[in-house]
Amino acid sequence: MKIPQLRIKIFLLTVLLINGMFLCSANNSNLKVDSLKPKLISFKIKLKTIEKAKIQTSALKFNKHLAYSFTVDDGYRSTYLTAFPLLNGGKISGRMISEWKYDQGGDGTTSKGLYYTNGLGNKIPFKLGLAINGAAIGDFSASRGHLSWAEVKEMYDTGWDVLNHGFHHATKHGTNFLTEVTENTTSIKQNLGFTMSQFVVPGGESDPGYQLEYERDALANGSFSVASYVGSGPTINVKEKVNLDKMIYARTFIHSSNDTIGFQTMDNYLKTIEAVAKSENPVWYNEFTHGVGNQNLWSLSMRFQDFKYYMTTIADKYGAKGDDSIWMAPWQEVYEYIWLRDRIKINYEQNNKEGLVTIELPEIPETFRYRAISLLVDTPSKFEVEANSPDFKISSDGKTKHKLITIQLK
Template structure:
């Protein structure tokens, strides 16, 4: 796996992009549901003037943090998933490659942020997988099984296309790698992947450009590659998502496994980014999360646990609660929908009628939620039809409304 030589250079480049306010746009929504209009009423306790608009990020969070595990290694299920979602973390467990993909054997209560509406939501990651490597045997296999992937997917983790065989060398059929993996996941898990991560390795010069082309031409909305925009995006204004190609940066353990100094440096970088006044979206990657530093491109489990726990304690439900810890696909889909809805409202004394025109939404979207910010000092209640699922904090902080579309 080719890793950027200097993380510092990438972060500097990122802030240059922020200053220049890079924007993207989106095509490829021909396979979509029909647009429609929804409406509901807000009942205020006082007749104060109210302002309503789409929130930059879901739950009106300050920043979204998306973290992806490349290659579908089993440590994702043995350690990362139970740590974040809650459950029994694997004991040390050597795989078929004689590398320990297990953890510390403890039981985790999970790591959470809140939705601001009284509910805790576990941290979720994404998995970039190769369908050709998924199997049930041997018992100490290095890759995930279909059932393990399904369990994580059902818990809200997103599955990204990483090529069917993780092929990169001369002679690779890039089109087949993209489409066979899409077919494999559809046949075994019954959903269609919509985002692609270029597999790393030895290959012809600029082979990644071939992957980018084939992925975007065959139904994928974005590609994480060697070079591109990001890994930090300003999202407080409209973001056009057209054939989005982003650059990957990695969080990895150092050779020194006796302290968490390396993780502290990553956390310090993250802290400097989220101190920016505007809403942001930050993407990062790693490979394995077991006790062994898989291929020296991974996070040892003690480092992964320290890093994720630190994020939860500082930015999650136990801390400032400013993080939206969600896979990149989930964040992408929220921003796509946010920028295409049309929100109108009319206030008459203590009653507000809100109308939202929805765009045609691609059928491959998993997430169709809308967060609205409500600027009012008055408590309020929502009145809507039974087929519209709406949550609000009108009786407490009266700042947001969440609409969950079917």
């Protein structure tokens, strides 16, 4: 049977079109794969000797031994009036009677701040985390008991972190836990311009197991970890890789006792800090309280004199004035450091006195606030770092102790 020439031409044209579509699809597929290539950054190290250096990630930022995270829950105004100026430096409020008839002020003194260093001699103020309920934050009278949006923003802008604590701090029967999580996220986004990524389960009168519902809904709606009653911590060994996936963690509750004479209660808590600081491996330790004014708010808080004694003692022993072994940073900052630390890949090649460090970076979540990594350098030689990239800033102690490099990604 003779096939008409027109049909043959149509058949051949169809084959060509199909093949062309396949090749185009393959090329597009390759382009897509290429676009997913890992991001690399690199810099040079110029050493004084030819002995090969070794480079690895530091367990904690600035090669600290103790990461200490402290959170103040519920967004009480005493945090801004007393704790913030004590730690960051500034005028501490005097007596301030809030709407609840509690004195939420401090001692009226001026603080020079409490500090640790970045390992290069630069002082960094102690910082806390703020677990807040958006429904309670506003701009009310001078006697208000809760923070204002402006106060929260000021603390956030200096490096304090804001953690999701539910919109209304609701815990009772009938609570819509999902709405509590998402409405608070929306509230902070609308008023402060960022998306929270860590959740703290609010405490209070509740049905048994209510925290499990909060944990579930928070982890399913943007939170990377949740502070609850039972879980990892309050002390976490960070020498090796830490399982941060949907982490549930516990914290130590710090509060003043009824005994107002001396600091015996605080000294007992400090013994725990001392034991943690003596751990063989680098560790991450978490504590929290509520108010920090002159009176023990709701009997769930620290009186300011106790708080001041507690933080000052820690700073004097482990901060810039002491052995400088502490990294005093909020939960989110430490979490994000460890997350990045456990995902980067380092390649080091050295030729005579010049080394090339290449780091493969993971895709970092958009809601992450921190993008820094510290590297430990094992070498007897002094060195200089040479980097010309708009993607990161780099600092080192190459000319002094020649042990530490810190990279701040942009």
